[in-house]
Amino acid sequence: MSTAAARTGPPGTAPAPDPRRPPGAPIPAGRRPPRRPPLPEEFSVKVLKDTGIMFQRQMAPTLRNPLFFLVFGMMQPVLYLVLFGPLLSGMPGPLGADPMRWFVPGMLCMLAVFGTAYAGFGLLPEMQEGVHERLLAAPVSRTALLLGRVLRDVAVLIAQALVVIAGAAAFGVRPSVPGALAGLLLLAVLGVGLGTLSYLLAMVLKAPFKFSGALQAVIMPLILLSGVMLPMDLAPGWLYALSRINPVSHVVDAERALFGGGFAAAEVGLGAAVAAGTAVLALALGVRSMHRLNA
Amino acid sequence: MIHTRNLTREFRTGGGTVQAVKGLDIDVGAGELVSFLGPNGAGKSTCLRMLTTLLLPTSGSATVAGRDVVADPDGVRAAIGYVGQGHGSGGDQRVRDELAAQGRFYGLTKAEARTRAAELLEMLELDAAADRPAARLSGGQRRRLDIAMGLIHRPRLLFLDEPSTGLDPHSRANLWEHILRLRAEQGTTVFMTTHYLDEADAMAERVVVIDDGRVIADGTADELKGKVSGDLVAFGVADPGEAERAAAAARPLAGADGVQADGTELRMRVTRGEEALPGLLRALDRAGVGLTTVRVQRPTLDDVFLTLTGRSLREGDG
Ligand SMILES: Nc1ncnc2c1ncn2[C@@H]1O[C@H](COP(=O)(O)OP(=O)(O)OP(=O)(O)O)[C@@H](O)[C@H]1O
Ligand SMILES: [Mg+2]
Numbered sequence: 044m045s046t047a048a049a050r051t052g053p054p055g056t057a058p059a060p061d062p063r064r065p066p067g068a069p070i071p072a073g074r075r076p077p078r079r080p081p082l083p084e085e086f087s088v089k090v091l092k093d094t095g096i097m098f099q100r101q102m103a104p105t106l107r108n109p110l111f112f113l114v115f116g117m118m119q120p121v122l123y124l125v126l127f128g129p130l131l132s133g134m135p136g137p138l139g140a141d142p143m144r145w146f147v148p149g150m151l152c153m154l155a156v157f158g159t160a161y162a163g164f165g166l167l168p169e170m171q172e173g174v175h176e177r178l179l180a181a182p183v184s185r186t187a188l189l190l191g192r193v194l195r196d197v198a199v200l201i202a203q204a205l206v207v208i209a210g211a212a213a214f215g216v217r218p219s220v221p222g223a224l225a226g227l228l229l230l231a232v233l234g235v236g237l238g239t240l241s242y243l244l245a246m247v248l249k250a251p252f253k254f255s256g257a258l259q260a261v262i263m264p265l266i267l268l269s270g271v272m273l274p275m276d277l278a279p280g281w282l283y284a285l286s287r288i289n290p291v292s293h294v295v296d297a298e299r300a301l302f303g304g305g306f307a308a309a310e311v312g313l314g315a316a317v318a319a320g321t322a323v324l325a326l327a328l329g330v331r332s333m334h335r336l337n338a
Numbered sequence: 339m340i341h342t343r344n345l346t347r348e349f350r351t352g353g354g355t356v357q358a359v360k361g362l363d364i365d366v367g368a369g370e371l372v373s374f375l376g377p378n379g380a381g382k383s384t385c386l387r388m389l390t391t392l393l394l395p396t397s398g399s400a401t402v403a404g405r406d407v408v409a410d411p412d413g414v415r416a417a418i419g420y421v422g423q424g425h426g427s428g429g430d431q432r433v434r435d436e437l438a439a440q441g442r443f444y445g446l447t448k449a450e451a452r453t454r455a456a457e458l459l460e461m462l463e464l465d466a467a468a469d470r471p472a473a474r475l476s477g478g479q480r481r482r483l484d485i486a487m488g489l490i491h492r493p494r495l496l497f498l499d500e501p502s503t504g505l506d507p508h509s510r511a512n513l514w515e516h517i518l519r520l521r522a523e524q525g526t527t528v529f530m531t532t533h534y535l536d537e538a539d540a541m542a543e544r545v546v547v548i549d550d551g552r553v554i555a556d557g558t559a560d561e562l563k564g565k566v567s568g569d570l571v572a573f574g575v576a577d578p579g580e581a582e583r584a585a586a587a588a589r590p591l592a593g594a595d596g597v598q599a600d601g602t603e604l605r606m607r608v609t610r611g612e613e614a615l616p617g618l619l620r621a622l623d624r625a626g627v628g629l630t631t632v633r634v635q636r637p638t639l640d641d642v643f644l645t646l647t648g649r650s651l652r653e654g655d656g
Contacts, residue, residue, distance in 0.1 A: 093443065100439045104430040104471070173424025177487065180390045180422070181443040182415040 093184040097191020098198075105199060116158050117203050120150040124211070127272070138274065143216045148226065148298035149271030151204050152291060155230045156269075158200045159193075159238035160262050163245030163254055166192065170249060185333035190326075193238040200234045201227055219304030225311075226301040229318055233294050236321035239329040246332065269295050293317040339495050339527045340366040340389060344398035347384050358384040360551035361398065366529060368494075371521060373542030374531040375639065377651055381551040382531040383423050386499050389529070390420045403495050416444070419493030423500050423531075426484045429473030433464060436472060437486055444491035451490070458486040461516060463509075477504045485513060489520065496520070498530035502537060514541055535639040535651065547643060554646050559639065566637035566645045568595060569611030571618065573604045574631030587625035591618065611635075 105112045124146065131142030138145055169175045178188055204227055208218065218226070241258075248254045268275075268282075269291040275283055286292045297314020305311065345362040348355045359381040366372050374382050387393040389402050391411035400407045403417035427436045434455055441451030459465045462482040467475055472483060481504045488496060496517075502510045518541075520526045532538050538545050539559045547555040547562070555562050575581050581599035588597045588606060593614060597606040608614040611634035622629060643651045 096439055096442045100428075100431065100435070103432065103435050107432070169428055171424075172429075173422045173426050174428050176387075176392055176422050176424070177420070177426030177440075177484075178443070179392055180415060180418075180420040181440070182412050182445070183443045 087184075090184040090186050090190075093187030094190045094194065097183070097187050098194045099191075101192050101195035102198065105195065109202075112199055113202055113206060116161075116199075117154065117206065119157055120154045120207065121210075123153070123272075124150050124207070131273075143211065143214070144218075144303070145274075145299060147207070147211045147216055147218075148302045149269070149295050151207060151226070151230060152233070152269065152295045152298055153266060153271050154203055154207065155200055155234050155294075156237060156262060156265060156291060158203065159196050159234040160241050160258060160265075162192065162196045162238045163241040163243075163258075164251070165196075166242055166245045167249070167251050167254060170246070186330050189239065189242055189329050189333050192242060193235055196238045197231050197234040201231055204230055218302040222301040222304045222306065225306065226298050229294060229297060229301065229315060232315075232318040232322050233291070236318065236323075236325040239322070239325035243325070243329050243332055265289060265291050268292060271295055290317045290321050339368050339370070340364060340400070340402055340529060342385075342389070342398065342400040345385070345388060345395055345400050346397045347381075347388055347393060348396045357551055359388070362548075362551075362553060364546065364553065364556075366527060368527055369521070369525045370544060371517075371528045371542050372530070372544045372546060373538035374529065374546050374548060375533075375535070375538050375643075375651075376531075376548035377643075377649070380548045382548060383499055385548070386420075386497050386529075386531065387422075389414075390418060390497055391415055417494055419488040419491065419496045421484050421488035421496075421498045421501055423503075425472075425480055426487050427472035427480060430471050432468075433470060433472055433475065433483055434459065434468040437483065437490060440487045441490045446491065454490055455486075458489060462486050463512065478506055478509050481505055482509060482513070485516075489516070492520075492524060493526065494524070495527045495529070498528065500531055500533060502532065502534060510537070517541075533651075539639050545639065547639075547646065549643075549647050555642060562639065562642045563637040566607070566641045568607040568609045569637065570633075570635040570641070571606055571608055571611050571615065572633045572635070573618075573622065573627075573629050574633075575602055575604060576628055576630060578602060580627065584622060584625070584627040587622060587627060588618070591621055594618070 124143075128143055128146045128150075131146060132139055134142065166175065175188075179185075208223055212218070244257060245254050248257060268286040268289040270286060275286040275292065278286065293310070293314045294317060295314075296310040297308075297312075297318075300306075300308035300310045300314075342362050342364045345359060345364075346357070347359040348357050362381075362385060374385070376382050384393065388395050389400055389407060391407050391414050394408060402414045405413035405417065407414050427433070431439075437455040437458065438448075438451040441454050442448065446454060456465075456468075459468050462485065464475075464479060464482055464486065467479055472480060475483065481501070485498075485501055488498065498517075502513055505513060514537075517526075517528060521528065530542075543558060545555070545557065545559050545562055546553055555565065573584065575584055578599065578601055581602055581604050584604040585597050585599040588594055588604060593608050595607040597604070599605075608618070615632070615634060619629070619632070640651045643649070
């Protein structure tokens with residue numbers, strides 16, 4: 044019994060107490076204590092392992108009820124595909140000739156935005172109840188607590204995107220296969236960025252009504268200015284300019300190019316850079332905040 | 339195991355700052371079982387959350403299991419178990435999985451975590467519910483799952499924030515059996531908060547009473563009760579007028595302290611209630627007071643609290 048107790052503690056990863064602050068010395072009021080720089084921890088094996096455990100934990104309910112989670116969140120893009128997409132055939136030019144080839148990649152981006160930006164809603168009840176706190180009291184990497192959640196949401200997103208692509212293919216909208224694979228990767232990167240920001244926002248705002256209010260204020264412009272519904276080229280100059288500030292619009296352009304097999308297109312490079320930039324920025328912010336917000 | 343010096347925490351709220359914990363100095367040795375007792379809002383949870391690295395102190399310091407909570411939070415986390423005041427299990431998580439995942443977070447291998455989870459589920463009589471999502475447990479079952487999660491890695495030091503709230507008497511007794519066994523087998527130090535006075539009284543060797551962010555008493559239950567002078571003797575009478583008359587008759591009696599009429603009851607404190615009772619009865623009889631009931635009660639922790647603060651700990655009483 045007692046030997047097990049000794050065995051269970053993780054091996055001596057704990058650094059020595061801060062030598063600058065002898066035990067018992069008061070922390071000056073209103074000042075954060077010096078934190079170890081997050082870098083060493085963030086790239087350790089422990090982070091990977093903990094992320095794996097957290098990912099599995101998050102994934103378990105989904106795997107027990109896959110159909111529900113697959114369909115849940117997919118309704119909006121699917122309805123747009125079925126009830127709105129066909130309208131585009133009335134458009135002049137090449138768009139009207141083959142509207143779905145243009146429309147499907149955009150709907151995948153919409154799926155990514157709705158699927159990951161609302162992710163924080165899964166955390167709110169866990170924060171209110173004490174689940175998040177219980178996890179924070181464990182010797183788990185703070186990064187893993189965030190990343191495990193994000194990766195589950197991205198996994199669900201990719202599964203949903205595959206269903207949409209397969210469905211569209213069944214109706215004759217066949218993308219280039221390598222293009223679609225690259226497109227999925229791009230979606231995942233976008234999802235990591237948006238999902239991380241969503242959890243971050245949930246942790247800061249805490250109250251569900253504040254969180255949903257803030258989301259609406261952010262997501263509607265993100266979608267409207269992304270060009271998923273109609274080409275932004277149709278927009279007046281100022282609106283077009285606004286859409287260019289929206290990172291999602293660049294990802295949408297890149298997805299369209301990729302699904303057409305155009306790897307070399309300038310849109311692809313820009314979209315990938317924007318998605319990767321968002322993800323890196325969000326993760327840096329997220330990891331920092333996990334340490335700061337949660338001691 | 340636990341040493342705090344001038345541990346203080348303020349919260350900034352819309353209106354201003356709330357001083358939840360004010361300069362706490364607590365020392366708990368290895369193997370002690372300490373009960374942290376105090377009314378709602380006294381600062382118990384805030385203190386526990388600082389000791390378990392969930393909150394940074396505003397000032398002061400705390401060492402837990404030999405590690406500084408601010409400088410080495412990971413070291414503290416690995417050494418302790420924590421059962422918070424709220425539910426720690428995700429509602430859509432299956433009981434068995436959630437418990438095993440908790441074990442893995444504390445460094446158990448997959449196989450170890452599974453075995454240990456099964457062991458705890460049986461110990462806390464949750465095996466029948468093990469394959470349900472946590473949301474489909476009863477309140478008490480879910481609380482037992484929280485406790486199982488706190489015990490999964492056999493911590494040397496266990497923090498429990500109102501562990502027995504919501505448990506039926508059987509489960510409470512069961513919980514205590516496990517906690518006491520854990521102590522006996524592994525010398526686990528237990529630091530817990532509770533609202534159940536009888537529980538603190540019966541289980542903890544040491545009771546720390548906290549009120550308004552400050553420790554106001556610290557000692558064994560008997561030591562604390564020693565602060566209250568004497569046993570409570572209460573006589574029931576027919577009506578409030580009679581109680582007042584009885585009080586007037588009792589006040590001059592030797593050894594009767596704090597005589598007061600409260601509704602249809604006459605109360606006083608006397609040393610050795612049983613021995614004083616016959617004399618009191620005779621005296622009241624001589625004064626022509628008609629008594630309906632008699633009650634003698636040893637001091638409770640509530641009396642201690644009442645003596646120290648002038649307020650009662652019991653719900654609805656103060
Ligand atoms: N996050 C917070 N923000 C602002 N005030 C807080 C916060 N947490 C606690 N408080 C305040 O600090 C004080 C102490 O709260 P705490 O939760 O520690 O009490 P407690 O002794 O655990 O009470 P209970 O028995 O009700 O659990 C209370 O006045 C409470 O309102
Ligand atoms: Mg509390």
